[in-house]
Amino acid sequence: MSKDSSRVRLTAGRVASFACPDGKSQAFLWDTDAPSLMLRATPTGRKTYAFEGRLNGATVRIGIGTAADWSLDAARKRAAELKQQVDGGQDPRELERQKLAAADAKKLADVAQVEAERLADMAVGEVWSAYLAERRPHWGERHYADHLKMAKAGGDVAKRGVKIPDSGERPKTVPGPIYALLNMPLRDLTPARVEAWAAEQAKTRPTYARLCWRCLKVFLNWCAEHPEYSRLLATANPAKTKKTREVLGKPAVKDDALQREQLTAWFDVVGKISNPVIAAYLQTLLLTGARPGEVLSLRWDDLNTQWKGMTIRDKVEGERVIPLTPYVAHILAGLPRRNEWVFSSTRALSLDPASIERRKAKHVRKGSVAPTGELVQASVSGHLTDPSSAHRCACAAAGLEGLTLHGLRRSFASLTEWLEIPSGVVAQIQGHKPSATAEKHYKRxxxxxxxxxHERIEGWILEQAGVRFDPAAHASRLHVVG
Incomplete structure (x- = not known):
């Protein structure tokens, strides 16, 4: 017992009047009714109850609480409980730690139970959103936009299509294939359910359904790698079944390409397209063998007139540099420089800034984006976005129905066979990955x-098409604009 202490029968009055003497750091007052209970006072006026006893030859002191929060009877009762524990050989502090640990464990178990119940009822759409959010930094804008599109609810007024005769309105867009699965719990996405979904989608859009099915398999592989979702899956990957593959069928091999004898007709009708930007775009597409989107996103800064090169934004390697051949340089030099884009859109110039901002906000809400990160509408992006309609009309006039924009890329690769150009050269120009060890590791x-x-390829194609062009007489008029 401290020398600054005394033992009396504690009463409410004595507790209230007890104070720490001047010059002392603390003072104690022991209770005679509960010998292990003491009252401690400090110079600040704070008074607290505490228990003190001996356990295994050592002094054990445990705080009970302040006199303002604890009544004297409650403090005596608590001191008696602590004394009983000490007399029984138990350390009250260890018992309290065990009690708190048990309470924390129960709290964690309750939280885990609530989370398990939430996950058990989690819909495919909620997990799909989490998947897109996690993978977006690793995807291109177009790939992300494709995933949004295949899960859209539909119901918007279509921007294309024949108007409904009775109402004069355009039809509504249909839901994306993945949308049919979004509202069901992930645990219910069984192989049988995926097979039924595939059979339904294959009735109207098998090609798009095959693409969505491949994306669905990747999504479920991602789920299998996350413990919180993997335990909800019926199998390792419910979408990976033989029956689903059979229901969707195999994609037909696309073989649309220009034959040598069709080049004259194609160049003739393309040259008559009223929009010179579209005409130049289509010819550039054929003569470079690039992907349609790569040419659409071509900027004036991508054209190197000094070294006659063209930088292509490549989906495989990021970018590649191909030759700026004489005829392509000639037709590009004749295009107007309205903005940063080589194949610019006149629609962008017809809108005031406020209108453009309204359209941007509209398409941001819908989540529609273009391959370059710009919004889809040409009026917003400033460049052509869908010249396929003009190309289809031109091909119909020439009797070349079915020739797609990607078919022009296929045409470039096919026509080079006539010249026996090395396959590695064609692959490097078109941006294909090397297919052989020597190509991949040794040839640069x-x-x-x-x-x-490339100039040999271009010259031969123009010759077969009957296009008169003398590179020397038509030296490139492309130049750097300051």
């Missing part, structure tokens, strides 16, 4: 070597 063709082959 400089731009000059590619140009020798």
């Amino acid at each position: 063709r400089p731009l000059d070597l590619l140009r020798m082959h």
